[in-house]
């Protein structure tokens with residue numbers, strides 16, 4: 282298969298994901314599962330066919346890695362949804378997956394944009410998808426923490442919301458750490474060191490530390506408000522890691538700064 | 541007296557823990573001012589073994605002392621969270637202020653306290669070691685207590701301990717050298733940091749160096765200044781052998797012929813050739829949107845032996861082929877170890893070769909010669925701690941999966 286086939290296979294997959302999102306919002310869970318799996322299978326078939334077609338692992342160009350992002354985001358999002366039954370997990374991940382598929386259809390000239398050799402690695406896709414999943418999950422956690430803060434201020438914290446918050450932060454931190462671990466293993470394979478405190482790495486450490494503080498503070502009685510305030514703070518740090526590192530004075534010459 | 545009791549009284553709260561960690565940091569600053577930055581080499585074998593072993597022995601011993609207050613405090617959540625807060629502060633300083641590799645002569649107080657080189661400052665190292673100790677004692681206590689959620693807890697904390705200990709303390713044993721090897725030759729010497737020739741226990745013979753390039757990209761440049769257009773955000777077109785039409789600025793461009801390996805064939809044309817000095821070349825036809833002028837010709841980025849070839853579009857602009865970018869570069873090598881072991885392998889970026897405790901990385905080549913490079917360079921890293929670190933990373937990753945699948949145990953189940 283070639284990219285020409287992608288334009289025939291991607292739209293049905295995107296439509297299936299869209300339908301899955303609609304169904305899950307209407308609580309038609311069986312249908313949602315079927316549509317979701319259908320879309321994921323279409324992507325799997327294309328990836329296998331494309332792999333055979335190009336006769337090498339398809340990880341050399343931006344277009345090829347976006348293909349994997351779509352696949353892993355939808356698959357991991359679906360599994361997380363099946364485990365936790367939060368319907369927004371399915372909606373979020375199929376939306377993200379569709380965005381990458383649509384970029385691949387609309388911008389065919391970007392298929393062949395070259396990846397420098399250091400980026401051509403089996404770690405690239407799990408590394409980036411784990412981070413994307415964690416960012417979207419932690420965003421939800423942040424919103425929930427703001428709601429809870431408001432409730433505390435009016436004197437009645439919601440204990441179910443606490444349970445939700447803790448779970449969502451555990452899940453988000455889990456993905457965040459998977460991104461960090463795959464990043465460390467990848468850096469070792471590419472450059473011979475796991476961690477070199479490159480600005481992006483430093484900020485990833487900062488972000489992870491902030492979430493770790495939250496989950497450890499939650500284990501014993503600690504000041505409720507300070508504990509909860511860790512979450513919006515951690516998300517600000519996360520945004521700096523994601524978007525801001527290019528602008529920091531400490532960031533000149535980072536391997537993670539893309540123009 | 542009241543105040544004192546509050547700080548040191550049982551249960552040991554956050555205040556006392558923060559105070560303790562702050563005291564450690566303060567001690568670190570004193571050491572920093574007295575001795576300068578921490579010299580990591582100090583921890584090299586066997587010191588790191590001793591430090592690690594001591595931590596493990598102390599953690600196990602701490603279990604036998606029944607109801608030992610100190611052990612409880614050191615393995616408690618309060619100290620753990622306080623250590624994390626200080627790690628967060630130090631990493632924030634690292635993330636916000638420029639870090640240096642060596643201090644200038646006239647460094648100011650900020651730099652002399654270690655803030656310009658946080659990772660080799662005494663306060664940071666002390667917090668790092670205290671975190672390792674606290675982790676070890678927490679794990680020991682939890683193993684003894686046996687509680688719900690133990691598995692995920694253990695995977696995360698044991699994994700993290702292994703990673704922090706083996707990659708952190710182990711870093712003191714690592715050595716790195718860059719070795720340059722000519723094609724067809726054998727090399728075993730490198731330069732040390734002080735420019736002395738050193739012999740390594742490994743020799744590398746470079747049998748072949750192969751470089752693949754991406755199809756070179758097309759761009760329009762200003763004929764006078766050579767600046768790619770539009771200035772500031774130049775548009776580069778990487779054609780793809782499947783699709784050969786595009787437009788750049790005001791020009792429609794069509795690729796008529798492309799050779800990955802070509803040499804000049806007279807009259808500005810190129811033809812296929814597999815000579816080592818061959819270069820990329822492309823034949824294009826360009827038409828201006830407005831004036832409908834048509835230009836036809838060959839473009840080539842050239843190399844150190846062949847001149848580039850450009851196409852003048854009008855008296856201001858020219859169409860050129862930019863230097864090709866590397867897609868992959870591979871060295872076919874044979875490695876001879878002192879033990880008599882011989883290994884043949886292909887080494888490339890993201891795929892190093894391991895021989896004993898040495899890792900051999902593809903490092904570079906003659907950039908100006910590109911695929912005509914007659915040498916390849918390798919980074920040789922001596923790292924006896926690879927397996928423990930990977931074991932730790934795997935445990936930790938399983939722990940991360942555990943968090944994803946299990947969420948927070950005990951509380952918070954939504955079913």
Ligand code: HEM
Nearest residue numbers: 615616617620623671674675678682688689693696700949
């Ligand atoms: C990879 C980073 C870490 C993760 C993912 C993590 C996760 C967790 C989790 C999920 C728990 C709750 C376990 C349970 O009771 O079910 C916990 C407890 C705890 N963690 Fe961590 N932790 C990490 C790093 C650390 C570090 C660096 C320290 C020490 C400085 C630490 C000290 C503790 C302590 C003291 C407890 C309480 C254990 C107890 O009293 O039973 N953790 N951690």
